[in-house]
Structures are given as C-alpha cells and as structure tokens.
Amino acid sequence: MTPGPAAHRSADRGAPAAPAAGDPTRARRHDPQRRERLIDVALGVIAEHGVAGTTHRRIAAAADVPLGSMTYHFDGMDDLLHAAFTVLAERTADVFDATLSAATSRADAAEAVVGLITGTTLTSPETMLASLELYALAARRPAFRSITDAWMARSRAALHTHFDPETALMLDALIEGTTLHRALSLDPMGVGTVRAAILRIVRP
Amino acid sequence: MTPGPAAHRSADRGAPAAPAAGDPTRARRHDPQRRERLIDVALGVIAEHGVAGTTHRRIAAAADVPLGSMTYHFDGMDDLLHAAFTVLAERTADVFDATLSAATSRADAAEAVVGLITGTTLTSPETMLASLELYALAARRPAFRSITDAWMARSRAALHTHFDPETALMLDALIEGTTLHRALSLDPMGVGTVRAAILRIVRP
C-alpha cells in the first residue's frame, strides 16, 4: 500500500520507466542487486497479500522482472519466503539493538522501549503485517521457527543489558503483546498507557 | 468421461475404513450437523496447513465428505474462513469469560489469568496456530478484523469487571504477548514468571 519510510528500499517497486513494453528487443537488464531487490519486493507482497496470496508471478510483476528470474534466484517458494523473513527479522532486530544500546540508564532504556512500540519504524504497517505472517508460519514450521528464535534471542539479549533476565522476558512479552494489540485494535492503547505498562513491569 | 450410469462408487475417496467391504454403495449420508462439523474440521486444517494451505479439497477429505458439499454449505473460501474464525473467536472468548466471571476477587482474577495463559485450553496448539492465522488475516482484511474486534472487546469487558480500564488494557496486551511468546519460544516463560508479570501489572 503505502511505500513506507524505509530508507534502504532500492528505487521504486514499479517499473523504472521501462523502454516501452512494446519494444520486442528491450534492452537486457544488468541488475546485480536483483536478488536483494526481489526479497524486498517479496516482503511488500507478503504484507499486502499474505503468504497465502504470495506467488512468484505477483512478486515478479511487482519487481518488473520476468517470471524465470524467480526460479533462477530462489530454490522455490520456501527458499524465497525463508530469505525474505530472515531479512525482515534481521532488520527489525538491528533497529531494536541500536535503539536500546544507545540508552545509558534503566529509565532511558524504558523510554526507548516506549518509543519503539509507539514509533513508526518497528511498527510500520508493512513490518507488522509481514511479522504476523512470519509468526503464523514459524509456529507451524521449524525451518521458520529458527528465524523467530534468533530474533527473540537478540531482543532478549538487548533488553538484558539493562534489565535482569526475568524482567527482560516480561518486557519482551509485553512489547510483543502491545505491538500486536496496537496493530489489531481499532482503538489502540495510547502512548501514556504504554509507558505506564512498561514502568509497572520494570519498576523495582 | 462418459456420463454413463456405470458404477459410481465413492470408495476411491479414501473411505475411513469403517464401513469397509460390506458396503460398496455407501449409504447416503444423513448429516444434519455437517456444516458445523466442516467448520470444526476446517479449523484443524487451518492450524495444520495455514490459510495458505487450506483448500476445499483438503477439508472435504479430512471431514470425509465429497467436494461438492463445500460449495453447497459455504459461499466460497472466504465465507468458510470467516465462519471458521468466528467460531474460534467465540469459543475462546466463552472460555475466557466463564473463567474470569468465576473469580470473586482481584487476586482470584489475577490467578485465573495465570491459569488461562499457562493452561491447555486457550493455548492448545490448534487454538494458537489458528489464532495466529486469524491475526495475520485480520490485520489485512476488514471483514476479518471485525472478528478480532469483537473478540478483543469481550476480553476487555471480562477483565474490566475486576480491574480498572487502563489495567485491563495492559493485562490484555500482556496476555496476548505472553501467549504468543509461549507459543513461539523454545524456552517459554515459566508459570512463576508469568504470575510475577501479571502481579506487577495489577498490583495497585
């Protein structure tokens, strides 16, 4: 839907002003980053149509590459989904890590968590929608479970630098729940309530 | 190919071996509860294969009904999914309601919540897997969003009979997150940690 604020997104999803589709001898594409771009586009398709509605053809069309390019770059649908969700988890964990490691005190860290939950980076529609698809997949398939395992381990480790292990676990769960809640609820919790909940969990 | 009246035996459909040999022309089913049974079976198929892997044929096979029965009872796949997820949400909310309304004090209610999270009724694998599929669908499609809206409203209302509105919201989020956490984590939070988290949220 909305392009989203991600700065690292390469170009646009649409055709880069292709040289007239009617041209039978369209210049061959030299596209060294194609695989990464396909993964990016795939995440968008997953967010918009769900895993159920994600097809090679849809991704190829959205990325403006021929269908054959899909089977060249990925060993089938599962490989593609795995690659895409791995990127999603790593990106998200990177932001989480960076934000938390910038905090210099418990209070700072708590406020950083509030910011992550109520901000727009971790909880952009595309990220949330794709994450939910990953959760559903990971709960059923061990191959995808390892992605969420690594992701959760990183989150816990980041929280653990500021909070004791048990509190880190609780915080992790609360973050998960609040994020989900805010994504699904028509009338989501306000920032004040989020902050109050975090403080109740972390207060000594 | 030919529409001839040659033996139309339904035995090739992987009959459940129960009627077996003595009955080549299996008696016509009289099955007044079929629709409800199909919904039940559908939830199982959704839990096992995800919405992406849920097909009319799979459900029909699992329920041991002919394919044609699907289009007779449901107006297409969307109608089927909607019906199934509605049943899932109502069942779950019923349990939640009943358990919480049996509590007679704040402490009772808090412990009831701990029981719901760590018990096996609300968090059976099938329920969790299907719920995650519903979440992913609801986040994208308004028609399914209304199911989760109603569900969340009932949860909040049930919590609201024991806790102030803000605490009820926080609890709801924490429950969601802890449940998800326990479903996805290899090393889930123990009962003690769950209880401690609930108490931190509800303590005055």
Next chain:
DNA sequence: GCATCATGCGTACAGATGTACACACCAGTC
C-alpha cells in the same frame, strides 16, 4: 402412499501456480 424440495453427491472446466528448461546475452579473463 406420495409429492416436494432441501440436502447430498460426482464430475467437469477454466484459470492460476510452481517449476523446468532452452536459449540469449554480457562481463570478465586469457
């Protein structure tokens, strides 16, 4: 008894999908 019609059943069919594969082309290396 029997008429009726909601329910049950088998099958056909158009379209979509994953995947394989043969060929075209470009960037380096000698």
Next chain:
DNA sequence: GACTGGTGTGTACATCTGTACGCATGATGC
C-alpha cells in the same frame, strides 16, 4: 578477439484450485 561461465528471459507443462451444475435421494408434510 575468442572463450566461458554466470546472469537474464521467455515459454511450456503437469498439477492443483475454486466453483458450477446436473442428477440422486430421502425426510417431511400432506
């Protein structure tokens, strides 16, 4: 300049999917 191996492209094809539709049947009301 020729070679070569990776990269890009178009298309074919078996399979699966949703759905429609005609016929069978027996429960129900008379």
